[in-house]
Amino acid sequence: xxxxxxxxxxxxxxxxxxxxxxxxxxxxxxxxxxxxxxxxxxxxxxxxxxxxxxxxxxxxxxxxxxxxxxxxxxxxxxxxxxxxxxxxxxxxxxxxxxxxxxxxxxxxxxxxxxxxxxxxxxxxxxxxxxxxxxxxxxxxxxxxxxxxxxxxxxxxxxxxxxxxxxxxxxxxxxxxxxxxxxxxxxxxxxxxxxxxxxxxxxxxxxxxxxxxxxxxxxxxxxxxxxxxxxxxxxxxxxxxxxxxxxxxxxxxxxxxxxxxxxxxxxxxxxxxxxxxxxxxxxxxxxxxxxxxxxxxxxxxxxxxxxxxxxxxxxxxxxxxxxxxxxxxxxxxxxxxxxxxxxxxxxxxxxxxxxxxxxxxxx
Numbered sequence: 352x353x354x355x356x357x358x359x360x361x362x363x364x365x366x367x368x369x370x371x372x373x374x375x376x377x378x379x380x381x382x383x384x385x386x387x388x389x390x391x392x393x394x395x396x397x398x399x400x401x402x403x404x405x406x407x408x409x410x411x412x413x414x415x416x417x418x419x420x421x422x423x424x425x426x427x428x429x430x431x432x433x434x435x436x437x438x439x440x441x442x443x444x445x446x447x448x449x450x451x452x453x454x455x456x457x458x459x460x461x462x463x464x465x466x467x468x469x470x471x472x473x474x475x476x477x478x479x480x481x482x483x484x485x486x487x488x489x490x491x492x493x494x495x496x497x498x499x500x501x502x503x504x505x506x507x508x509x510x511x512x513x514x515x516x517x518x519x520x521x522x523x524x525x526x527x528x529x530x531x532x533x534x535x536x537x538x539x540x541x542x543x544x545x546x547x548x549x550x551x552x553x554x555x556x557x558x559x560x561x562x563x564x565x566x567x568x569x570x571x572x573x574x575x576x577x578x579x580x581x582x583x584x585x586x587x588x589x590x591x592x593x594x595x596x597x598x599x600x601x602x603x604x605x606x607x608x609x610x611x612x613x614x615x616x617x618x619x620x621x622x623x624x625x626x627x628x629x630x631x632x633x634x635x636x637x638x639x640x641x642x643x644x645x646x647x648x649x650x651x652x653x654x655x656x657x658x659x660x661x662x663x664x665x666x667x668x669x670x671x672x673x674x675x676x677x678x679x680x681x682x683x684x685x686x687x688x689x690x691x692x693x694x695x696x697x698x699x700x701x702x703x704x705x706x707x708x709x710x711x712x713x
Contacts, residue, residue: 355401362381365399368441378416378432383572390568390709399414415427415452419464420433429469436500436640439472443476455494459669469664478562481488500639501639503658539570545588548608548609550704552608554693561708577593590621592621596632603639640651
């Protein structure tokens with residue numbers, strides 16, 4: 352077995368492996384390397400393990416996508432995958448997992464990063480969810496498991512899904528419809544209105560916004576796998592979301608609504624319109640994304656019938672490297688900058704936000 356970086360022109364072999372691996376998520380697709388590079392300039396290191404020594408990529412037995420994010424404020428790290436909920440190792444067996452993890456640690460040392468972070472939906476096979484020391488020269492720390500993904504199994508039709516909801520939820524969906532709100536599902540033609548809602552919401556939350564270029568690049572890279580949802584009241588955009596369809600699962604990666612329309616419940620219509628669309632399109636699972644159990648967003652997703660699945664985020668620290676960790680920097684930013692950010696004019700927040708957001712892996 353050998354490990355190496357994937358070469359230009361071999362992307363189709365990478366995606367072929369991802370598409371046939373049962374543990375793969377949309378975050379493993381090679382296109383994210385181009386999206387992140389073209390948006391924020393971060394270099395990526397896409398590692399493959401092969402069963403032969405010819406380097407043809409035809410014998411792939413495992414992959415690990417990594418992105419290098421280096422910032423004075425938010426740290427210096429290798430992340431799989433930044434800005435997304437999931438990522439990490441995909442491998443055919445335990446041996447391949449270990450070899451790829453060891454190679455990632457070796458790469459981290461060469462790049463002098465402070466940490467290596469892998470965001471898994473399942474524990475590493477040889478750890479059973481616990482930290483152990485099976486590698487040649489580094490222990491695997493116990494994973495962070497305080498976050499869950501919220502998954503909803505979809506029936507054959509949206510009518511069956513609607514009938515499965517409790518009466519209170521059905522009423523909450525009907526309310527914005529009765530108030531005259533209208534939902535649309537589309538592509539790039541909805542991007543301007545999507546980003547308007549998204550950027551206002553991020554400013555109001557006190558958080559720097561992603562560059563609009565990120566969403567342009569996502570739509571260009573992934574085409575029809577990505578759909579935008581938009582809810583409008585009269586001529587005003589009130590809520591918006593982005594979904595990504597991969598295999599039999601659809602994940603809502605970003606969703607926002609404007610607090611000035613909260614009394615009309617546009618968020619309920621947004622989620623229902625997306626659920627209706629993907630259910631009737633034949634998808635089997637709807638992924639509401641990452642949540643902290645029993646907090647507000649968790650309870651919002653739970654009311655739709657979504658069930659929690661524990662996430663396993665592994666972080667390997669390189670103690671000999673100086674500098675702040677991404678988590679510590681991000682925490683300080685939230686504590687000191689939130690109120691200031693909320694008071695900013697939108698044009699300034701949208702201009703400065705991407706310069707900060709590009710260095711926050713979460």
